[in-house]
Amino acid sequence: MPELAADVGTLASTWGVLPAALVVAAVGVLLGVLVSAADRAVVTGQGVRAGVEPLRSGMQLLLEQRRRTLAPDRLLWRVGGAAVPVVALLSMAVVPLAGRTLWSTSADLVWFNAMEALLWAAVWLMGWGPNAVHSLTGGYRFLAQGLAYELPLMFSLITVGVAAGSLRSTDVVAAQDGLWFVVTMPVAFVVFVGGAAAFAFWGPFAAPTGADIAGGVTSELSGLDRLLLLAGRAVFLGATAAMAAALFLGGDAGPWLPGPVWHLLKTVAVVAGLVWGGRRLPLLRPDRVVELAWVVLVPLTLLQALVVAVLAVSGFYA
Amino acid sequence: MTELSSIEVTALIALGALAVVFGAAVFIVDSMARATFALLASFLAIAGALLVLDLVYLAVVTALMMTIEMAVMAVFMIMFMMNPAGLMPMSMVHNKRGSVLAGATVFAVLVTGIWMVDWPTRRGLVPEDPTRQLGEAIMGSHMLVMLVIGIALFGTILAGTVLATSRGRYDRFGPDLKAPRPDDPVRGGVGR
Amino acid sequence: MTGEVVLQIVLTVAAGLVGVGLYGALSQQSIVMIMMGLELVLNGVLLAGGAAWFLITPELPDAQMLVVVTLVVMAVEMAMGFAVTIAIYRSRQVDMVDMATELKG
Amino acid sequence: MDLRRSLRRWAYARPRVLVTDMPGHDVLRWQVEAELDRRSWAYATSPADTDVLIVLGEPTGELSDAIDLLWSQVPTPRHTFGCSDANFLSRRLDQAIEALANSTTADANRQTEDDARARLASAGLADDADASSSAGQDMGGHAGDDMGGHAGDDMGGHAGQDMDEHAGHDMGGHAGHDMSGEHTGHDMGGHMGHDMGGHAGQDMDGHAGHDMGGHTGHDMDGHAGDDMSGEHTGHDMGGRMGHDMGGHTGDDMSGEHTGHDMGPGHDMGGHAGHDMSGHMGHDMSGPVAGLPMAQTAQDRDGLDLDVLSVALGPVLPGWPTGLVLRAQLQGDVIIDAQLSWTSGADNEAGDIPGPAQARALDHLARFLVVAGWPTQARQARQARSGLTSSDPAVRARAQEAAVRVARGVRHSRTLAWSVAGMGHLTDRDPERPDDVLARIRRWCDIAAGTSDVAEPGPVALPTLASALEGSELATARLVVASVEPKRALTRVEGVRTGA
Incomplete structure (x- = not known):
């Protein structure tokens, strides 16, 4: 592949592709553990002791028998199961860590969004594969929800791109030198975090895995399959939090402490806010949420993009 | 940045061939879900090829758009019958011979053209x-x-x-x- | 390998996609499957456009524009295809082209 | 070895638990749930999600079979125990961890059998374990599921059945067999891809309880001449999820199959390779045990789409154990809903459990599970447990917690936005709304214990079923969770609503 970023060094170009990829994957997994530990702590009320629970669950699922169902579409089921964590890790590739990304493309933001779209396909396949009612219903719900969230999420990413004058995530971080983007684009920030939670079918957006359909997409998963799906979702949420910190909260900018520490702190803050806020809400039913997304969020994010575009033209971000 | 390395050429051709194989699979497999996702695999292979050709934005947009399209398409096909979940033999064709002929002819004509034409030499560098x-x-x-x-x-x-x-x-x-x-x-x- | 040979190989692959897609579009009965055939044809165009840009005129954006336009055509084709399928299905419970023609009126 | 063992012990220290309660064991369930919450164990949402299955009380009748089948879907390693009182509960949960940690995949099958027998023994059913029959239930809401690990090979999980003779049998060879005696309660699900041709002319009488769901892609030709209508009581054809019968969506399968009414404009010729002739003479007319075959029906947007017959229940999270909803699903819209109790769960419990406030909190907790609000559900459960304590200080704290939960739920705008305006049981009256939200707010008032609102009476199944008509799956679950379905002393036959 031709060299994509001449001006900004990438992690891959400094450390070599394989070590850099391993480091980024490890960071992704750690972020995933962080997210699911925080989530467990709030849901079970265990507090700090929940920290090891994600590891315990992972271990347990590894020991568990994989579920076989009747007349499954095994090929597509397995493809979907493998794709969820892979796509989640790929979305980590454009998240700036210590000021650099694993690889830098001229369309990082679109890359991130494309991984979310691939997650759709993967989760739908997970719902389709086992040939079971609840599972497929979960898959359908995910698609309907995804369609409604795709546009607002895309517009919020575009807003960031407009302000930074670039789709490269390191450029976006650099463009927030004076002022964090969250100040001028709060709507985009909230929509980005909320939309990503919806794509990760988590918390109030967990209708695809809701208890009302016996776990939906996850209802027929056990053992490794379940682990892959849940881990992929946690990694994706972690990647989203890190991305939100980079795109809206100035990334690694901050006084006294080294940059990566700041980025980590901001990421943890986003995770904490997401879990704390999200778990205060009941499940938002898809048929209500979908209309809200189309009728309210799309115009709202467009308006946000307009405001930012006017600011950008007037030289506010220069 | 000017030329493709041999690895890149190999990747490009392999991805292209994959795209054709998955494209053919669309009309061979027995289930509509598999047909749809075979088509998606074909698109993703082409997105990969565009990535090799340094067209990152177009590659990513192709992957993004086509994934969404195919997900919607899968739902459509299951809504409108067509042997949804099953892996039963499925053949819903008409005029098979004519179609094969048409496809092969167009391919032959295009290939002849491609190898006969004196292509212009490359102008400029990749920006x-x-x-x-x-x-x-x-x-x-x-x-x-x-x-x-x-x-x-x-x-x-x-x-x-x-x-x-x-x-x-x-x-x-x-x-x-x-x-x-x-x-x-x-x-x-x-x-x- | 020279650039020209690479170009010709890639274009041949693209032609293969067009051929397979054309076969599908002509042979299939289901409207959705026909759409899939057309998409494959356009998929070939995407590859050809990308190759032409990189291997012939990387300095000019025209080939990139071709790819963009192709993507738009795909989206339009898909959207209209789904809409027409729903409309026909709603009125006639039919989703195959043969029936759509045979059941006039 | 020791290291591996302790690793396993560590991994299984917080197993996921599925609690099923027989009627009249609510107070026991509260005690069990209190212990589970104290240990921060997770609640399973489906059999696939389960490590430990706890059965409260002695299952009887169809419910017993349902639980057997449910157990057969639980992946190994797994553990189950029955429980009739709260004595030694903590110790038994510890034993569950031990059992999970000790089991290895190699002896999974044996363990399965042992566990099943142990559980049945504890339920006092060991003697007639071999005689138990699955009377045609579709278990655990997994309409159309295959039954656990049974896809073809693992026969171990057929809890309570005497499977010895049939292990590894090729079912094709059963042609001409009189299957009535031995195969009662068989799950045919695993026989995917079987050619059923050999079954032609069989006496299928005894097959009540067959789950035919799995016969995807079967060659059904051989069934020519079978009378499928009367005798197959309890057949669940629901497994054709999303399937149409042989790909022919336009089919009208409810009519006589002779000559197949292929719906408007279907081209049979196009379905190359399909030999439909075998279906001649099938009498699939009428509902099979109340379950019509898959067919198209007008959806609410005016499209004729496939419908799928499903059965929800009798065991689902936040669902009254033993209640079964049979319906047709179009996408996830329910049409033709029928509700019934499985035998074994249809009797009214003798004594009314606990104080009214605790009952309301329990109801609220189960509703909140369905509504996807796990944190509040946990608070409600904890308040409920505290209220039944003998320590006045604990009761006082629980009272505060109850008020907090009730207030939180009652005043949640998000919940109101989410569940308002659905599940009207009576005619719409703007002055006195009778939707899910209004009912839940009423439960909240009782749960707070500060006002003396009368407890709403149980709702008759036909009324409830008609409220579910045309609603989405999620809505239906919320509606059912918002009421107390009425149990009858005699079994309630399925009540048809709608067309």
């Missing part, structure tokens, strides 16, 4: 940021194209919605459009 090149073309020299595209897409949204929906505002708000709440089967989230 540092191909995405910027595209963006500046869209917003500058090729703006007219973009305007037409915009209008076409807008027209598609309207026409598609009109064709696909059966209920208009008179069904929802009554013959004199005076109903305080629309008569929908499901209440939406905006409280109308």
